[in-house]
Amino acid sequence: MRYYLGKIQFETIDDNNGRVKKTKEQYLVEAQTISDAEAKLNEMFKDTMAEFTVISVSESPIMGIVK
Numbered sequence: 001m002r003y004y005l006g007k008i009q010f011e012t013i014d015d016n017n018g019r020v021k022k023t024k025e026q027y028l029v030e031a032q033t034i035s036d037a038e039a040k041l042n043e044m045f046k047d048t049m050a051e052f053t054v055i056s057v058s059e060s061p062i063m064g065i066v067k
Contacts, residue, residue, distance in 0.1 A: 003060040004029045004037035011051040028060060 006027045014021045027044075031037035038057045045052045 001030050001032065003062045003064075004031055004034060004057050005060045006037055006041045006057045007055040008041060008045065009053045009055050010048075011053075024055070028062065029057070034059070 006029050008025050008027065010023045010025070012021050012023070013019070027041065029037040029040050031040055034057050038054055041054050041057070
């Protein structure tokens with residue numbers, strides 16, 4: 001397994017002024033390939049109320065996680 005850095009953009013409506021608010025977040029994903037990492041991100045956020053877009057997925061320089 002490898003680790004990938006996924007960048008997600010969420011779009012929500014600000015209740016105070018009605019404008020669209022865009023928020024970007026990064027997630028570390030353990031996957032076989034970039035396509036697999038993107039699919040995992042889409043699966044994770046498919047039921048959220050906010051609109052989201054996977055902006056990018058790239059291989060992370062992280063080699064592993066020590067538990």
